[in-house]
Amino acid sequence: GASAASATQDRKAGSARIGEAGGKGLVDVNPPRGTRDFFPEDKRLQNWLFGEFAEVSRLFGFEQVDFPVLESEELYVRKAGEEITDQLYNFEDKGGRRVALRPELTPSLARLALQRGKGLALPAKWFSIGQCWRYERATRGRRREHYQWNMDIIGVAGVEAEAELLAAIVTFFCRLGLTSADVGLKVSSRKVLQAVLARFGVADEAFGPVCVVVDKMEKIPRDKVVEELQKLGVAADAIEGILQALALRSVEQLEALLGPECAAVADLRTLYDLAAAYGYADWLVFDASVVRGLAYYTGVVFEGFDRAGQLRAICGGGRYDRLLGTFGGEDQPCAGFGFGDAVIVELLKDKKLLPEIKHQVDDLVMPQDESLRAQATAVAQRLRSAGRRVDLVLEPKRLKWAFKQAERCNAARLVLVAPDEWSRGMVRVKDLAKREEADVPVEELA
Ligand SMILES: Nc1ccc(Br)nc1
Numbered sequence: 001g002a003s004a005a006s007a008t009q010d011r012k013a014g015s016a017r018i019g020e021a022g023g024k025g026l027v028d029v030n031p032p033r034g035t036r037d038f039f040p041e042d043k044r045l046q047n048w049l050f051g052e053f054a055e056v057s058r059l060f061g062f063e064q065v066d067f068p069v070l071e072s073e074e075l076y077v078r079k080a081g082e083e084i085t086d087q088l089y090n091f092e093d094k095g096g097r098r099v100a101l102r103p104e105l106t107p108s109l110a111r112l113a114l115q116r117g118k119g120l121a122l123p124a125k126w127f128s129i130g131q132c133w134r135y136e137r138a139t140r141g142r143r144r145e146h147y148q149w150n151m152d153i154i155g156v157a158g159v160e161a162e163a164e165l166l167a168a169i170v171t172f173f174c175r176l177g178l179t180s181a182d183v184g185l186k187v188s189s190r191k192v193l194q195a196v197l198a199r200f201g202v203a204d205e206a207f208g209p210v211c212v213v214v215d216k217m218e219k220i221p222r223d224k225v226v227e228e229l230q231k232l233g234v235a236a237d238a239i240e241g242i243l244q245a246l247a248l249r250s251v252e253q254l255e256a257l258l259g260p261e262c263a264a265v266a267d268l269r270t271l272y273d274l275a276a277a278y279g280y281a282d283w284l285v286f287d288a289s290v291v292r293g294l295a296y297y298t299g300v301v302f303e304g305f306d307r308a309g310q311l312r313a314i315c316g317g318g319r320y321d322r323l324l325g326t327f328g329g330e331d332q333p334c335a336g337f338g339f340g341d342a343v344i345v346e347l348l349k350d351k352k353l354l355p356e357i358k359h360q361v362d363d364l365v366m367p368q369d370e371s372l373r374a375q376a377t378a379v380a381q382r383l384r385s386a387g388r389r390v391d392l393v394l395e396p397k398r399l400k401w402a403f404k405q406a407e408r409c410n411a412a413r414l415v416l417v418a419p420d421e422w423s424r425g426m427v428r429v430k431d432l433a434k435r436e437e438a439d440v441p442v443e444e445l446a
Contacts, residue, residue: 032144033138033144034136034142034143034144034145035143035144035145036143036145040359041357041359044357044358044359045345045354045355045357046147046341048355048357049341049344049345050129050147050149050341052172052175052176053127053129053149053172053339054127054129055175056168056171056172056175057127057149057151057168059168059171060125060151060164060167060168060171061125062125062126062127062151063124063125063126063127064126064127064128064129065109065112065126065127065128066128066130067102067105067108067109067111067112067128067130068102068108069101069102069130069131069133070099070100070101070102071099071100071102071107071108071111072097072098072099072100073088073090073098073099073100074098075100075102075107075108075111075327076088076090076100076102076103076107078208078295078296078326080208080209080211080212080295081209081212081213082212082293082294082295083293084103084104084134084293084294085103087103087134087135087136088100088103088134088135089101089103089133089134089135089144090135101132101133102130102132102133103132103133103134104132104148104294104338105128105130105132105148105150105338106150106152106294106296106320106323106336106338107323107327108128109126109128109150109152109154109336110323110324110327110329110334111327112126113154113324113329113332113334114324114327114329117329120154120155122154122155122332123153123154123155123156123161124152124153124154124155125151125152125153125154126151126152126154127149127150127151127152128149128150129147129148129149129150130147130148130150131145131146131147131148132145132146132147132148133145143342146340146341146342147340147341148338148339148340148341149338149339149341150336150337150338150339151165151168151336151337152334152335152336152337153165153334153335153336154332154333154334155332155333155334156333156335157321157333158270159267159270159271159274159299159300159319160274161319161333161335162271162299162300162302162317162318162319162335163271163274163275163278165317165335165336165337166185166187166271166275166278166280166283166284166302167278167280169185169304169315169337169339170185170278170280170283172339173304176344176348176353177351177353178347178348178351178353180280180282180283181307182306182307182308182347182351183283183304183305183306183307183314183347184283184284184285184304184305184307185280185283185284185285185302185303185304185305186285186286186287186290186302186303186305187268187271187284187285187286187287187290187300187301187302188264188268188286188287188288188289188290188291188300188301188302189263189264189267189268189299189300189301190207190211190264190291190297190298190299190300190301190318191262191263191264191267191298191299192245192248192254192258192262192264192288193207193210193211193214193242193245193291194207194263194264194298195245195258195262195263195264196238196241196242196245196258197210197234197238197242199241200234200235200237200238200241201238202233202234202235202238203233206232206233206234208295208296209232209295210229210232210234210242211291211292211293211295211297212293212295213225213228213229213232214229214242214246214289214291215291215292215293216228216293217246217289218289222243226239226243229242244257245257245258245288246288246289247288247289248288249286249287249288250286251265251268251269251272251286254268254286254288267299267300268286268300271284271300272284290302290303292316292317292318294318294320296320296322296323296326297318297319297320298319298320298321298322299318299319299321299335300318300319300335301316301317301318301319302316302317302318302337303315303316303317304316304339306347306350308350310350311343311346311347311350312343313343314339314340314343314344314347315337315338315339315340315344316337316338317335317336317337317338318335318336318337319333319334319335320334320335320336321333321334358410359408359409359410360389360409360410360411361389361390361391361409361410361411361412362383362388362389362390362411362412362413363380363383363388363389363390363391363411363412363413363414363415364390364391364393364402364405364406364409364411364413364414364415365379365380365383365390365391365392365393365415365417366392366393366397366399366402366414366415366416366417367393367417368416368417368418368419369396369419370396371419372417372418372419372422375417375422376392376393376417377392379415379417379427379442379445380392382442382445382446383415383445383446385446386445386446387446388446391405391409391411393405399416402414402416406432411432412431412432412433413429413430413431413432414429414430414432415427415428415429415430415445416428416429416430421439424439425441425442425443426439426440426441426442427439427440427442427445428440429445
């Protein structure tokens, strides 16, 4: 009716009603476009997932590192046509500096390695869990932030590094209840493309950009890929050679095409032998079309995938022996992977493997009346000092409310501080699971 319309009109006009934020009505309580909030139930799940990331990293003897979500833009200027740099969340700060919200963690890790310089004991085995950003067109409606777990090995030139990283990923999947029937790890090496480009005389500078284009093979039509390769100046025969190499389905076929002395063949054979020693060879799938979309990979590349083919890549990584050099530093052989927090949760949901993690405390403590507030507080602190999680009732409440609250926080016990019992040095303890009640001396509480 008229009044509703005028009320809406008022709100839109921003009529200042008493106590309203700047007279503009309610602030937007939703998070910025493409970002997420984590309510307690969401944060419990995230903490569980990140706990698994950290535990696997610990089992593999990796040390945790961290760096700012805000970095100098120069870390990500690679001019290879990557989506990750095309969608950089960058801006000029108030000091006129070109900065960016990091789209990935690897460049920061490289920066720390260069910062430590000769002081960096090699091999360095580092892991990190951090939020990464991209500026997606609003139209595409995709997320603009996700959290990534990274593990990296700096200073090991052999594929033993990649084999160890793959073992960590398999360990993680197994801990969550996923098997090689649910997920696999596609492996290949960019040395395949390197050999093909060399055979056709394609300039080295084209290597990164060619890989970025080839990575889109499954996402855009083949003729578009051919067109983009032509734009990079790759000749027709070389394009044919690239497409032929990407279609190879076994290391034997690879050897037939590129010869036994091809570095890619040697790497992959060693990788398979090591995988057998780790016991995860049945998780591996050779797939020459896997190149990954980051320009800096130089050797073995891999990605985790769901065998049902319903989801995007679960994780991805590879060798990047030239990244430190591109920052003007001394090159170190490096390998690592990134593991996002989104696809894995979709997969666990599909497989009914998401754990139910409830809010839980050990004791709900309540004074029977406000005259015993100080005593109840002392009881709560005593229990906390003994390591028990205590929800202390902070305002006058009836027992009925306390039972409801005990249910909400899955308390094991309800501890009531009441006058008569207190005068005998006791409190009333209700064991909510066994439905038993007893008077307990305060000193025996925990
Ligand atoms: N690189 C990147 C950053 C943020 C999201 Br969401 N996806 C990819």
